[in-house]
Amino acid sequence: MASAPVLTPRSQDFPRWYQDVLAKAELADNGPVRGTMVIRPYGYAIWERIQAEIDGRIKALGVSNAYFPLFIPESYLHKEAEHVEGFSPELAVVTHGGGKELEEPIVVRPTSETVINSYFAKWIQSHRDLPMLLNQWANVVRWELRPRLFLRTTEFLWQEGHTAHGTEAEARAFALRVLDEVYRETMVEVLAVPVLTGRKTARERFAGADTTWTCEGMMGDGKALQMGTSHELGQNFARVFDITFLDETGAQAYAWQTSWGASTRLMGALVMAHGDDAGLRVPPRLAPVQAVVLVVRAEEATVEAARRVAAELAAAGVRVETDDKVDSSFGRRVVGWELKGVPLRVEMGPRDLAKGEAVLVRRHDGTKEPVALGALVPAVLDALEATQASMLEEATAFRLDRTVAVASVEEAVEAAAEGFATLPLAALGPDGETRANQAGVSVRCLVGPDGGPPAAGEDEAALVAVLGRAY
RNA sequence: CGGGGAGUAGCGCAGCCUGGCAGCGCACCUGCUUUGGGAGCAGGAGGUCGCGGGUUCAAAUCCCGCCUCCCCGACCA
Incomplete structure (x- = not known):
């Protein structure tokens, strides 16, 4: 039964295809204000998985989470010359509050170096206070000229890490550890995007940084996406916010700092690096739903068998869902799960049950194989591992090519x-x-x-x- | 901000040139038959035609002004 394509073909119009995927996989919608974004439940579930992977790696480096305010006094931004120059054009500024004009305008944070460093100045007195290693999960606002869902939105979600160290060498080493052990590792091992890691040129580096390190991924149309950055701030912010400490010799010194961030842009990377003409493909380690057990027909025995299989998979640590919504046709449900990019489908109908089997279908390459019910758990675990590896291999080969x-x-x-x-x-x-x-x-x-x-x-x-x- | 498109039902569009009952496909609701790759039939519901003004007996359609969205470019996570 041939039918119209579900999505605009990727090769025909890549940007259109991208938007189709976001809509049909139920990842996100445009918000009511230009450039804002509504992240839908399935999209947010993926984002939460990304957060968890990044957050764990950040904490493994000894960093603690904290939270700083959304509003920043405008004067703070002006303290670091390059920083304000870099961000001024894209600031959202609050001029009124409580029905009155404010004495000093308030800026909605485009990033939080300034507020956070004003507190670092307070909290850091001695070399014993160093290193200070903080991270926050927050929203930030940058009034972008040309918004695009996930890739460049006016408001976006991210984590921003901020650290202070006693020496330049230590700060540099930390910035590089974040680049490698947090960002590169999450992107390669979890998102299956084989990023390049390197240094930005002076022109491309962060406003106020001495050095910017980056992870660059290649998307399905050959274009690059900056997926995460780690900055060596030198003593630039320490000097203007007066972050000083007494070192072991009793001499006064400025702290050496880093900052680093990765955002909901990673959602865009996921779509553009792995999506195909049938929709999204989510790597198993990232997927909020790794396998769906699909009931082909509404027969009591089938539904029961499917529930049993799902329970076994869940017990084996698989993030699994059961689809027994048989008031929708089988084909429609299959298309829906393919759009969402769920890595594996376990299809169960009366014919399979009669043979004591289920059909295991891999979203990655579309292959189908019958598997005896008793062997399903190991087969699913193997297929998840294999899919993860294949997706990285495929993306790597694409980039090299x-x-x-x-x-x-x-x-x-x-x-x-x-x-x-x-x-x-x-x-x-x-x-x-x-x-x-x-x-x-x-x-x-x-x-x-x-x-x-x-x-x-x-x-x-x-x-x-x-x-x-x-x- | 420069160039190019488009705003009509939830989504995708036709109608506009040549003014005259606001339509089509998908989705949605009800019923029956279906369900192994976007089911079929029948019956329904759903509209400030982006906004404001003007012309006219009559405006989705003609005129003026404004707004918004999308794509390409410069900027950026």
Whole structure:
């Protein structure tokens, strides 16, 4: 029974396909105010899983969660020159409260360096107070010119980590640990997105940072997405917020700081890195629902058997749901679960039961296999593992296939139409970045000769620039 | 902010040129038959035609002004 495609085909119109997926997988809707977003229950369930994975890794580094206010005195933003310059154009400012005009305008946080550091100044007195390692889960507001659900919304959810250290070396090491052990690991191991990690150029780095480290993913259309950043703030904020401490020798010193964040943009990355023409595909380690037990027909024995199977799977640690909504047709329900990207379906009908089997269907590649009921639990566990691995392999192969080593900016611009271009930093030259930018291509990050983040003291001439079009 | 599209039922659209009962597909409700890849038939419900003004006996349609959304670009997590 042929029918119209469920979604706009990805190859036909990628942005349209993206929006179709968000709508039909019930991830998000536009909010009533331009650029705002409603995250629907299924989308939020995925976000909560992302949060849990990131939060656990943050805490493993010894960081504690805290919460700072949404409102920031405007004057705070002005203390750090580059910071205010970077964020001023996109601030939402509150000028009235309680029916009266405010004496000092209040800014809705675009990020929280300023408030948090004003408290760090209070809390840090001695080298014994260091390192101070805090994180908060919060919403922030940036008045973006061109909003796009999950990728660039006026209000978005994220975590922002803020730390203070006694030495530059310690701060740098911490920023890099976050980049690797929190972000890269979550993105690669959980989201199955093989991100590149590297350093931002001066032009691309965070407003107020000395160095910005980034995770860059390749989306299904070959464009790059910045999925998380970790900044070395040097002593820039310490100087303006007066974060000083007495070191072991009794000398007064400014703290060295980092900040780092990852946001609901990761939801966009998930869709664009793994989605296909049938909808979303969620990697098993991330999926809020890893398997759905699908009752084909409404027969009592089938429903009972399905419930039993679901209970066994749940007992084995699988996040499982039972679909016995047989007042919808089988085909409709299948399409619904495919749109949502649930990794596995266990289909159970009277024919299967007669044989003592169920049909195990993998969303990742569409393969179906009959499995004896007694062997279902291990089969599901295996299929989840295999799917996770295949998704990462597939995304990695895609990125490699779309990455070209080039020798000039012109070649890089050409290659960026399809994906990434790698260009020796020496060949980029002093004005190469500008020329690439004019062609709609940016330097996503600088990597060392081995492809990872450049090591401390690495010869700049040996670095490689990764260029691409970006979201 | 520059360029390009579009606002008509929950979603997708036709109608507009040439003014004359506001329509189609999907979704929704009821009933029956169905259910192994978006079921079929029958009967229903649902509308400030983006907003404001103007022309006219009469405006979704013509005129003026405004607003919003989407896509491409510059900015960004």
